[in-house]
Amino acid sequence: MRRAPLPPAAKKRVAACASRQVRETPSFPRVTTSAFPTVADPAAPPAPVDVRALAGALAGIVGPSHVLTRDASLLVYRSDGLPGLARDPALAVFPGSRDELVAVMRALAAVGAPFVARGAGTGLSGGALADGVTLLGLHRLKRILAIDAEARTATVEPGVVNASLTKAVAPFGLHYAPDPSSQTACTIGGNIAENAGGPHCLKYGVTLNHVLRATIVLPDGTVIPLDRGDDGGYDLLGAFVGSEGCFGVVADVTVRLTPDPERVITLLADFTSVRAAADATSRIIAAGILPAALELMDQATIEAVESSIYAAGYPRDAAAVLLIEVDGAAAGLEEDAAAVETECRGAGARGVRVARDATERARLWQGRKKAFGAMGRVSPHLAVQDAVVPRTQLADVLEEIQVIGARHGLRVCNVFHAGDGNLHPNIPYDAGDPEQSRHVHQAMREIMARCIAAGGTITGEHGVGLDKLPYMDALLTAETLDAMCTLRDVFDPERRSNPGKVVPVRACKEWHGAASVRGGQA
């Protein structure tokens, strides 16, 4: 799930307030996905690029009004969905057609200029920040090129907004299944870069499972088709999806469309302990039911939601609730819903409520989807995390997360995709309090370590970007990180595409054995 953590009004304030003077001490509530400082990019600095000359060359391609070089006009691009991190691009360029995109990429390649592709900027890992390099905005490439209702596919440009695609194919009884909570703003190109998920990817799969073919522009300006290798070939497209903008830029992509379900049933189960809610999650999955979505919210989250304008009617005295949705053919769906209720009650649910109509369903979902926004009211800052554990570890890990929080004098709010084991432990805090910030920093580190120890991972859907770089060494071996650099080098040997992201650069070493293997040529 990729989520815009601030409501649009707050985002405008970010843009309005942001300046060099206030950049690190904003006066408005801000949301960060981590309390961690960003590690400095240890890579050798790129060859100096003559920004003025480059801007001139790019303006010759896209027109002067689609190139930004002045500090003031670039301010809005200095952060993404993670306003806690800010980086200033040297310039920004916005191609308006595929031909312009290719020409821009070639112009960048010609002078060896690094660049960062960006869609709507809703990412939550700092992945779309350009630190003194060119920001390549793709939002003008927003044409839906083809819809094939019979084959259930659509071909789109990278800047098409996720929800716009679903809206365009709705008349055919189809939708685009990956539904990150930022779907009204985020773009398909960005979804591919992050391998975005969403609440309904429990049943329907993540972006990777819905991408069939793409045309990409490699960092050197070469335009190539990519597919999944079904007709005899490497799964280059599979490797490309989730590469966080480090492998190249999507020019167009063909995605799978999913038929709308015949019927949907939404349930809200109410528990007196988080452990019971986590157990119910495990029981539902183990019972062989595959809900479309299975989300958990704990007491702190319920309280924040119910105190906000997004009040969804969650029981305020519950320790946790599960929001569960089953969908599919009408036949058999009530039996699935009944089985979900049985498992919830078996795990100790105090009550299970079924949404009576679409209005109640929408209200229950709104509380979930706006939970992060609701938390913004509770404290000046919010650290949002993203980690995954095996589903049977949920109850234990959640309990230990509370213990870790208590030890640091912090309150942890949990709202997450329980069915996938995908945690989002959020910590409201005051960044103006250095002592508390230090505790948040340390608590997050301990929580990540606990998730890794449980056999889990450090990000399920937000991506590594800049934010998760400090954890990569703890999760993956040096050889694995080195191999990831190798994979990147296949697509981007000059490492100009989104430099310094995803894999700590120090992990990329030349494999000395290879030289001797090739007969001693260095």
Add this chain to the structure above:
Amino acid sequence: MSDQPRNVRELAGLVRDAATRSAATRDAGLRIEGAGTWMDSGHPVRAGVTLSVGAMRGIVAYTPADLTITVDAATTLAELDAATREHGQWCPLLPWGDDRGTVGATVATATAGPFAESLGRPRDLVLGVEAVDGMGRVLGAGGRVVKNVAGFDLTRAITGSWGTLAVIARLHLRLRSRPAVDESWAMVMDDARDTPGGVSRNDPGAALREFSRGPHAPLAMLDLAREDAAALALPAGTRALVRIGGNGAFVAASRAALQSTAGATAVAVEPATWDRVRTRLAPGDRALTWRWDALSRRLRERFDPARVLNPGLLGEEG
């Protein structure tokens, strides 16, 4: 000559040795083998040594409630099926061919089967991989969780690469619950439409295709040639085989739809029929036409610069 490593460290050592030897000899190449039921790609492999991962076999970790399993590469599909069946689960790789083949080979060749549309292809079911690349690096990507975007996706690159980027040592796989009710139906078509010149008013084939695209999408639907029915011991005139699975009410509705297909009669058959189908109707060996574009060549070159992993298998030397 044959090598049989017992674990990933030994495997890495053997690959590294081969890569080093390759500077001096053209016979350093390794023919990677699992159960030995080698799938022919139609291209000769130039390898002086057979590297069998056959000893790396067995269930490593299995927590049924997580619906994930970790197995060593040479675990057979039959072993995987038996271990998971006990808990009402399966790993629906169910590729064309029989269950003596290994999980590693299925993933290495990305061999799907008749259930791929509904239950997923190998690439959809593989959550993570431990493998040794052509330089002897041990790579561990992905893991026992169902969502994971930490780093670049080595798992997808290795899946379906026919062992030419890395030798698979261990796999983390997604499992699914077996459907509570699981029925298979042979669809016996009326004779009229097959009579030369005679045109049936009904088109049961079209009706079945419509059925399979609707809310009652089956686990599998397979069109059969006339001669297949006898070979598979199915009722005469069977022209399609359908498998439906789900809870009782869902399957009842699906069954009713099949039974009301105009121009065809639904006859119940054993789900085991599909094992015969997978073996008998497996596409025969044919020369694999690999797409060797610049990116693919670079991928091969960077992960196996000494060309020791299954050299020639994908026709790249041709």
